[in-house]
Amino acid sequence: MAAGRRFLITGGSGFVGWNLVNFLKNRHEVAAGFYRNPVQIEGCRFLEMDITDRSRVLEAVRRIEPAVIIHAAALSSPDECEENRALTGDVNIAGTLNMLDAARECNCRMVYVSTDLVFDGESGNYSEASAPCPINYYGWSKLEGEKLCMQSAADALIVRITLQYGWGNGIRASGSDWLMKNIRAGSQVRLFTDQYRTMTYVMDTARGLELAALNGAPREMYHLTGPERVSRYAFGRAVASACKLPHHLLIKSRMADVPARAPRPRDVSLNGKKFLRRFSYQPRGITEGVAAMAQSEWVQGAKGSKVPKNGEC
Numbered sequence: 001m002a003a004g005r006r007f008l009i010t011g012g013s014g015f016v017g018w019n020l021v022n023f024l025k026n027r028h029e030v031a032a033g034f035y036r037n038p039v040q041i042e043g044c045r046f047l048e049m050d051i052t053d054r055s056r057v058l059e060a061v062r063r064i065e066p067a068v069i070i071h072a073a074a075l076s077s078p079d080e081c082e083e084n085r086a087l088t089g090d091v092n093i094a095g096t097l098n099m100l101d102a103a104r105e106c107n108c109r110m111v112y113v114s115t116d117l118v119f120d121g122e123s124g125n126y127s128e129a130s131a132p133c134p135i136n137y138y139g140w141s142k143l144e145g146e147k148l149c150m151q152s153a154a155d156a157l158i159v160r161i162t163l164q165y166g167w168g169n170g171i172r173a174s175g176s177d178w179l180m181k182n183i184r185a186g187s188q189v190r191l192f193t194d195q196y197r198t199m200t201y202v203m204d205t206a207r208g209l210e211l212a213a214l215n216g217a218p219r220e221m222y223h224l225t226g227p228e229r230v231s232r233y234a235f236g237r238a239v240a241s242a243c244k245l246p247h248h249l250l251i252k253s254r255m256a257d258v259p260a261r262a263p264r265p266r267d268v269s270l271n272g273k274k275f276l277r278r279f280s281y282q283p284r285g286i287t288e289g290v291a292a293m294a295q296s297e298w299v300q301g302a303k304g305s306k307v308p309k310n311g312e313c
């Protein structure tokens with residue numbers, strides 16, 4: 001373990017948390033929480049943690065004494081959140097309040113990982129000054145978590161991240177895992193030509209979250225985003241090219257063709273200028289990011305999956 005700070009990552013068994021732990025583990029001392037899916041990463045301490053259980057959250061944070069909590073645990077599927085609003089409120093709102101209160105009591109910093117889905121997607125290129133207006137329950141619950149951070153006496157700040165790509169840990173497939181699995185299996189993949197995001201390589205997000213955690217200002221909001229606005233279809237083509245997979249299985253589709261429980265915004269591209277100014281850092285563009293992903297060294301992860309070895313790509 002490199003000399004560094006002590007981090008506690010919630011949602012360490014999730015897609016973002018798992019990659020974040022892999023990135024941070026050689027730079028800092030890292031503890032991470034899981035809820036239903038026990039995982040292990042060599043050199044890190046994993047603990048079972050239900051963020052809705054207030055007293056156990058406090059007890060865990062007191063015991064670990066982190067300098068920084070990166071709060072990445074959440075119910076993150078918009079469709080599931082739409083269907084199960086009570087549980088979503090418990091985890092994404094009450095759970096966030098528990099983490100904030102623990103951070104305040106233990107005098108540690110907290111970075112709240114939020115989402116581009118706090119916006120309605122009508123205009124795109126959203127900056128930190130743009131007014132949020134979520135159109136689904138997931139986005140609404142994450143926005144409520146943001147408000148709690150802003151109101152809390154804890155040393156808390158908010159980083160909104162965009163749709164992520166990278167290797168998942170075998171528990172939940174990332175969008176890029178799903179895409180490659182289908183193409184490799186010879187299955188057609190329908191991708192929207194009318195939904196736009198500024199997608200970000202998850203390892204670049206990990207670096208950005210570290211920078212914000214170490215150098216961000218309390219009660220500030222930052223957009224951590226890749227620099228390019230692309231449709232899901234264009235993204236699929238970039239992944240297929242980088243991984244030397246055929247393009248003919250990628251089928252153009254439109255949002256209206258695929259009914260979903262949760263309404264989906266059209267263009268929640270984020271503007272990352274403030275992050276770049278503040279931290280002199282910008283995640284890679286799609287071509288570079290997917291090339292880094294395709295070339296990253298893999299090791300065996302949970303449930304037989306493969307994950308980047310040191311988070312250094």
Ligand SMILES: NC(=O)c1ccc[n+]([C@@H]2O[C@H](COP(=O)([O-])OP(=O)(O)OC[C@H]3O[C@@H](n4cnc5c(N)ncnc54)[C@H](OP(=O)(O)O)[C@@H]3O)[C@@H](O)[C@H]2O)c1
Pocket residue numbers: 010011012013014015016017033034035036037038049050051052071072073074075076077091095113114115116142161162163164165171172
């Ligand atoms: N992935 C993206 O593209 C993306 C984009 C924008 C924002 N975000 C934000 O980034 C964060 C991480 O997202 P993700 O994609 O990594 O989500 P994910 O893969 O669905 O992982 C969710 C994590 O939350 C944990 N969790 C769920 N309920 C919990 C509870 N009651 N107590 C403690 N932990 C609980 C899960 O633990 P178990 O698996 O052990 O049950 C898992 O580790 C979220 O805050 C999300 O809003 C993600």
